[in-house]
Amino acid sequence: MYSIRDINLKEEGLRKIDWVRSNMPILNELERLFIKEQPFKGIKVSLSIHLEAKTAYLATIIKAGGAKIRVTGSNPLSTQDDIAAALVSLGLEVFAWYDATEEEYGTHLRSVLEFGPNVVIDDGGDLVSLLHTEMTDLLPEVYGGCEETTTGIVRLNALDRENRLKFPMMSVNDADCKHLFDNRYGTGQSVWDGILRTTNLVIAGKTVVVAGYGWCSKGIAMRAKGLGASVIITEIDPVKAIEAVMDGFAVMNMDEASYLGDFFVTATGCKDVITEKHFYQMKEGAILSNAGHFNVEVSYADLERIAVKITNRRKNITGYLLSNGKTVNLLGEGRLVNLTCADGHPAEIMDMSFAIQALCAKYIVEQKGKLSNHVHKVPKEIDEFVALFKLKSLGITIDTLTEEQHEYMNSWEL
Numbered sequence: 001m002y003s004i005r006d007i008n009l010k011e012e013g014l015r016k017i018d019w020v021r022s023n024m025p026i027l028n029e030l031e032r033l034f035i036k037e038q039p040f041k042g043i044k045v046s047l048s049i050h051l052e053a054k055t056a057y058l059a060t061i062i063k064a065g066g067a068k069i070r071v072t073g074s075n076p077l078s079t080q081d082d083i084a085a086a087l088v089s090l091g092l093e094v095f096a097w098y099d100a101t102e103e104e105y106g107t108h109l110r111s112v113l114e115f116g117p118n119v120v121i122d123d124g125g126d127l128v129s130l131l132h133t134e135m136t137d138l139l140p141e142v143y144g145g146c147e148e149t150t151t152g153i154v155r156l157n158a159l160d161r162e163n164r165l166k167f168p169m170m171s172v173n174d175a176d177c178k179h180l181f182d183n184r185y186g187t188g189q190s191v192w193d194g195i196l197r198t199t200n201l202v203i204a205g206k207t208v209v210v211a212g213y214g215w216c217s218k219g220i221a222m223r224a225k226g227l228g229a230s231v232i233i234t235e236i237d238p239v240k241a242i243e244a245v246m247d248g249f250a251v252m253n254m255d256e257a258s259y260l261g262d263f264f265v266t267a268t269g270c271k272d273v274i275t276e277k278h279f280y281q282m283k284e285g286a287i288l289s290n291a292g293h294f295n296v297e298v299s300y301a302d303l304e305r306i307a308v309k310i311t312n313r314r315k316n317i318t319g320y321l322l323s324n325g326k327t328v329n330l331l332g333e334g335r336l337v338n339l340t341c342a343d344g345h346p347a348e349i350m351d352m353s354f355a356i357q358a359l360c361a362k363y364i365v366e367q368k369g370k371l372s373n374h375v376h377k378v379p380k381e382i383d384e385f386v387a388l389f390k391l392k393s394l395g396i397t398i399d400t401l402t403e404e405q406h407e408y409m410n411s412w413e414l
């Protein structure tokens, strides 16, 4: 079964998957292991992650491990129709297309769940949310699941705090080999990839305002500095704000920063970070983008409401003419700019994130019935396996403690 835009797009999709496969050595290794060991034999997996080439490769290796898998995207604007077609041609059940309406997107999510999954792989919590609300009849078959992103974990923790989580969930995002690299270096590069591809403007000498100084924002700010921009950080957490100061950035509130920025990037997981009041204070031509979950950080609703005129200025750039005569430009409808305006994080980064996903999915199957219905940390061994294999793929050998060193590090005597 499948529901996609056009199966004829498969050739380009297959080429893209082949390209990432040759740049994801950890997944290559897991693919070999899964083919041999069949850890998912007879297991049904529902997967909802941005449907582009790296996710497609993850889905194929889970299938190669014996799973029956249904796949959809985690954002209507990040789905690539050629990738969906390629996956169908490889025998996977895919339900997704680019630019699905909210209703179609909901139907796709329900379709991947309808076959009664044992394992759910989620990005942002949409599948888990459906299983806890309108599809509770499927709960008895679910062994557990894995969550990809920060906001998804925030939502899961909220459910867990109320003791309402109905199956164990692995917090993939919190693994070191995920957020330290994916959120920081992945977002740092792919956000600028999205902004540069879309605007084709120069960054050097411009002022970039980055909202938040968490893992994603740190990467975005670091790369903006590298491109020659002056960077301003806004925060709500006093410690993170000091960290930004010590890293050499200007720190101020959004009210002040809104007058100064040429480019604005939000990555907070919060809502209403940039709103009506700020838009009026911005320079003519300011470029707005978001890298955090959903289109509420840069208030899309406010822009749509207050604009005197809305124009499609270039692919993925919407111009909002305001009543003060100035135009501000929003990229990718305020959705994740790196995934709506580019191909998301590079293969070598997603290799680590998705190796954690694949190993956590395997762990969920192995631990069936043994894990409590809470959010669980990724076992240290999984993190270490991924780190060591990544180093190996880079041809790097590191030191190991001698017995004497180990003893020295573990003693309290002088």
Ligand code: NAD
Pocket: 149, 150, 151, 152, 179, 182, 183, 187, 211, 212, 213, 214, 215, 216, 217, 234, 235, 236, 237, 240, 267, 268, 269, 270, 271, 272, 273, 291, 292, 293, 336, 337, 338, 345
């Ligand atoms: P994080 O928790 O490390 O950082 C978020 C930061 O934002 C925190 O320091 C917090 O204090 C700050 N913040 C919160 N509300 C704020 C506000 N109103 N104004 C200014 N700062 C505020 O989270 P993270 O891992 O950096 O993730 C941030 C968001 O990006 C999440 O929604 C996450 O799901 C998403 N994410 C996106 C990508 C991507 O590919 N685009 C990758 C990873 C995570």
Ligand code: SAH
Pocket: 049, 050, 051, 052, 054, 055, 074, 075, 123, 124, 148, 149, 150, 173, 182, 186, 292, 293, 294, 295, 335, 336, 339, 343, 344, 345, 346, 350, 353
């Ligand atoms: N449904 C939410 C999802 C948040 S996405 C939304 O659309 O707003 C954030 C996650 O995207 C990150 O945790 C990151 O791991 C993932 N991501 C980044 N680049 C990716 C890529 N190339 N392929 C698949 N997932 C990617």
